[in-house]
Structure formats: C-alpha cells, structure tokens
Amino acid sequence: MKVLRLNAVVRTTGLARSTIYKLIGSGEFPRPVPLTGRSVGWIETEVVAWIQSRVEARDCF
Structure with missing residues (x-):
C-alpha cells in the first residue's frame, strides 16, 4: 500500500x-488519512479508483 502526499495527488x-x-x-473524493500531527496522505489505490470511476462515467455516454 502506498500513501500519496498532496503534491502527488495534485x-x-x-x-x-x-x-x-x-x-x-x-x-466526491477519497478522504485523506491522518499520518502524524498535521500530515495527511491519500491511499494510492483509492485515488486511482476515483480516476477510474471518472473514466467509466465518461464512457457511459
């Protein structure tokens, strides 16, 4: 499992x-996971799944 910081998500x-x-x-977007103090990150597979869902939504039209 890989954690992405905000710059990587951007x-x-x-x-x-x-x-x-x-x-x-x-x-509408995966919530970040608290890491330490004020640091948060996103689970890479959740971000990729969100992108894939956008592609699938586009292909339905």
Whole structure:
C-alpha cells in the first residue's frame, strides 16, 4: 500500500489543491488519512479508483 502526499495527488489527478479539498467536502473524493500531527496522505489505490470511476462515467455516454 502506498500513501500519496498532496503534491502527488495534485500531479496524479491534474486537479488543484482547492478543488481536491472541495471534492472531499462534498464527499466526491477519497478522504485523506491522518499520518502524524498535521500530515495527511491519500491511499494510492483509492485515488486511482476515483480516476477510474471518472473514466467509466465518461464512457457511459
């Protein structure tokens, strides 16, 4: 299991930091996992699954 920090999530998704947090707030993006103190990370497989779901949604049209 690999943990991605915010910069890696931004690079992987192509989304801005503010957009990622907005999507988290609306329940549309995987929530981060607390690591230590103020550090958080995202589980890579969850981020990849979110991207895949976007591709599948696109292909349904």
